[in-house]
Amino acid sequence: MMPVNTTQEDSHQRKAMGVSLPRAELSKHAIGGSFAVIPNPPQGSPSRYWHFGYPVAYAHCRTILEQYMPVALLNNPDEDDQLASVAACATLKSRWPGVRFVLVEPMEHTPLPEWESGVQLFPDQHAVSFFMIISDQSPWLFTHRPYQSQLDYLTSMFGREPCWMKDAMEKDDFELYGIRF
Numbered sequence: 022m023m024p025v026n027t028t029q030e031d032s033h034q035r036k037a038m039g040v041s042l043p044r045a046e047l048s049k050h051a052i053g054g055s056f057a058v059i060p061n062p063p064q065g066s067p068s069r070y071w072h073f074g075y076p077v078a079y080a081h082c083r084t085i086l087e088q089y090m091p092v093a094l095l096n097n098p099d100e101d102d103q104l105a106s107v108a109a110c111a112t113l114k115s116r117w118p119g120v121r122f123v124l125v126e127p128m129e130h131t132p133l134p135e136w137e138s139g140v141q142l143f144p145d146q147h148a149v150s151f152f153m154i155i156s157d158q159s160p161w162l163f164t165h166r167p168y169q170s171q172l173d174y175l176t177s178m179f180g181r182e183p184c185w186m187k188d189a190m191e192k193d194d195f196e197l198y199g200i201r202f
Contacts, residue, residue, distance in 0.1 A: 057172040062157050062185050070188045070195060072123055072153040075179040076131045079139045079150055082107050089114055089178060104140065104150055111152060115174045117167040119155070121200055124148035125186035142197055148189035152179065158195060 062071040077085070082103040086093045090113075093106040104122055111120040124140065127133050131149045138150040154175070156162040167175075176182060190197065 054168045054170040057167050057169045059155060059166060060185070063187075065157065066187060068191055069126075070156055070158040070192060071185050072125060072151060072156045072158075072188060073185050074120075074151055074153040074155075074183050075175065075181060076125065076136065076149045076151050076184070076186060077107065077179060078131075078136050079104075080135075081180075082150075085178065086110060104138075108152060111175060111178060114178065115167070115171045117154070117171040117175065119153075119162075119165060119167065120175070121153045121198070123151050123153050123156075123198055123200075124189040125151040126189050128186060130184075131186075142190065142194070146189065149186070151186055154183060158192075158200075162200075 059073055062073065065071070083094070085107050086103060090106065090110040093103075093110060097103070097106055108120050108122045112118055124138055124142065124146070125131075125148060127136060127147065127149050133147055133149075136149045138148050140150065141148070152175075153162075154172070155166055172183065188195070
């Protein structure tokens with residue numbers, strides 16, 4: 022059965038990668054609209070994955086929670102829990118279950134120290150907190166995409182356009198995020 026709002030080319034690409042759409046995406050009536058148009062990722066890196074989503078300054082997490090889920094601050098006032106709360110809030114409010122937290126390399130538009138994440142997986146690691154929507158890490162993470170309405174909601178919530186950013190960790194260390202498919 023062909024998913025609604027999917028082109029023949031999309032279907033062939035998914036089939037070639039050995040990936041089918043999950044049942045929730047088979048009907049546009051669950052949320053409505055068409056799938057988000059995502060720009061192609063930058064050239065692949067031999068040592069790191071590319072993720073598409075939203076960089077967030079650590080201090081901005083509290084602002085997001087105050088506006089979209091204030092109860093999270095009452096339940097978990099500790100700053101260390103705010104990243105997980107933002108990911109949960111983004112998932113709940115946008116109805117896109119693919120929001121995942123990762124760390125990415127700082128770039129020109131996310132300079133340190135103001136964008137530095139409060140999370141470090143390695144000593145002396147300098148990274149930016151990032152809420153990933155899709156990734157080139159696996160065919161599943163690359164082909165399962167939100168509806169445009171969900172991406173628009175997330176863009177409004179995070180206050181900036183999504184972008185591609187390079188993972189802060191080597192490919193061999195990706196499993197430390199606990200994201201498995």
